[in-house]
Every structure is written in structure tokens, then in C-alpha cells.
Amino acid sequence: MLTLKYRHLFFDLDHTLWDFEANADETLRHLYEQYDLARYGTFTVDEFIKVYSDINHGLWRLYQNNKITQQQLRASRFPRTFVKLGLSESDSPENISEQFTDILPLKSAVFPYTHEVLNYLRDKGYVLHLITNGFKDIQHVKLKSSNLTHYFQEIITSECCGHLKPDSRIFQHALERTGATAPESLMIGDNLECDVLGAYNAGLDQVYFNPEKRRHFTQTTYEIACLSELKDIL
Incomplete structure (x- = not known):
């Protein structure tokens, strides 16, 4: 039984459990209205969101x-x-970045079956943890806003560890902090480089969460398009 193979499950947060794109979209629409960006008459709210998203990525x-x-x-x-949209840097409202950082983590959208699957895994006896490259000051707010905090025993952020995924040292730090070993651990995340290859290089099996079913040529231990498919693996 695969349930005997793993004991510790390490999840990524953004784009894996917490729906970053949906929450960012809602936040950016709010800011577009708050700062009356339509007054420039040169870009729509959808264009604003698209350009911001590309630059942020x-x-x-x-x-x-x-x-x-x-x-x-x-x-x-x-x-x-704003420059990409044909304006100048000075047209960017002074506090818009701070507003974005304040509002975004208060959003609560998660991927389908997130709570159901986390309940299932916890009830089966798995120990759940997070490994995230997100900033500490907002990741904990995101978890609280989306009612996710209580599922995780350890929340490892790159900011606290000093190393970013895919650096194998953050995975080693996570193993040491949780008392887990690599063979009994499984990493679940949406990023082929940070989550899959990073975990592989640290000796952990991986689940690639690929909801858009993007084509790729990376070897992964498992691949899923919906979080509910974890029930078939674990």
C-alpha cells in the first residue's frame, strides 16, 4: 500500500493549494477601481491584469x-x-504595491477539493507541512484567510530558511526541522523546477500538480491535474 510508503507530505502553497491567480485577479480589479486607472483611457482592467501578471512572473x-x-x-x-502599458513610472500610484501586499493575502480562494483532500490526508495519519518561497509576512495571512493553517505541522518559508526552492538546502532544512527522512517524504507542487526538480535533487519523491495539463518532458514520480487525484496515490 502506498499509504505505508510516505509519512510526511510537503505542500507548496501558491498555485498548489491557494489559488494565487484567482486571488490576484480579484485584488487587481479592486485596485484598478480604487485608483481609477480607467482615467488614463489607454488600457482595460484585463490588460492591466495581464501585463502585471507577466511582469510579476x-x-x-x-x-x-x-x-x-x-x-x-x-x-x-x-x-x-505602467511603463509596459505606455505610461511612465511616475504614473504608478505611490502606495499601490503596499495596497496589493495588504489586500492579496486576505483573499481566500483555494483550488477545488483543497480542504476535502487535506482532511482526508490528515485523517489517514499523514503529517502535513508546507515549503514555500513566498514571503513570510503574507504567507501566514493567506493560510489564516483560507482556513488552512491548522492542517500543517511545520510551515517552512525560504525567507526563514535562507534558501529558495529549488535549492536542495531548503528541502534538507525541512527534513531536519520535521524529523522526516527523504524516503518517507513526498513533495506536492505546481512548479517543475522549484518543486519537482528541487525535491528530486534532495532525494524526495514528487507529485507534479498540473491543472492546466501543460506539456512537459520532466520525469516526475506522480502527476495530477486535480487535487482529488491525491486520493488515488495516498
Whole structure:
């Protein structure tokens, strides 16, 4: 039985349990209205969201590769968005980044079956943990807002550990902190590099959460398109 193979389950948070895109979309629509960005008459709210999302993803890749700092990421994503939309950096409202950071983690959208599956896994005796590259100051708010905190024994953030996924040292830190061993541990996440390859290099089996069924050529221990499929594995 596979239930005997693993004891510790390590989840990613953003894009795996907590629906970052849905929550960011709602937050950005709020900010578009709050700051009356329609007054510029040059971009729609959907264009604003699309451009911001592309820029934010690119900056996150730089951050995860240790090429920019957390502060640089937060300070540059909105000014770059406005420039890409044909305005100037000075057109970016002064406090919009802080507003985004304050409002976003209060959103509660999670992927389908999140609570059902976490209840199922906990009831079966698995010990659940989180490993996240997200910033500590907002990850705990996200967990509380979406009623997820109580499922996890340990919440390991890259900010506290000092290493970002896919660096194998964050996975080693997680194993040491939880008292787990690699063979009895399973990593579940949506990012092929950070979650799958990072866990693989640290000796952990992996579940690639691929809800959009993106084509790829990476070898994974398991692959799922819906969190409910974890019940078939565990």
C-alpha cells in the first residue's frame, strides 16, 4: 500500500493549494477601481491584469534565481507594469504595491477539493507541512484567510530558511526541522523546477500538480491535474 510508503507530505502553497491567480485577479480589479486607472483611457482592467501578471512572473523567476531581492521585486513590479502599458513610472500610484501586499493575502480562494483532500490526508495519519518561497509576512495571512493553517505541522518559508526552492538546502532544512527522512517524504507542487526538480535533487519523491495539463518532458514520480487525484496515490 502506498499509504505505508510516505509519512510526511510537503505542500507548496501558491498555485498548489491557494489559488494565487484567482486571488490576484480579484485584488487587481479592486485596485484598478480604487485608483481609477480607467482615467488614463489607454488600457482595460484585463490588460492591466495581464501585463502585471507577466511582469510579476518574470520578476519572481529572477528572485528565485537570487538575481533580485524581495524589496526590488515589490518595488518594481507596478512601475514596470505602467511603463509596459505606455505610461511612465511616475504614473504608478505611490502606495499601490503596499495596497496589493495588504489586500492579496486576505483573499481566500483555494483550488477545488483543497480542504476535502487535506482532511482526508490528515485523517489517514499523514503529517502535513508546507515549503514555500513566498514571503513570510503574507504567507501566514493567506493560510489564516483560507482556513488552512491548522492542517500543517511545520510551515517552512525560504525567507526563514535562507534558501529558495529549488535549492536542495531548503528541502534538507525541512527534513531536519520535521524529523522526516527523504524516503518517507513526498513533495506536492505546481512548479517543475522549484518543486519537482528541487525535491528530486534532495532525494524526495514528487507529485507534479498540473491543472492546466501543460506539456512537459520532466520525469516526475506522480502527476495530477486535480487535487482529488491525491486520493488515488495516498
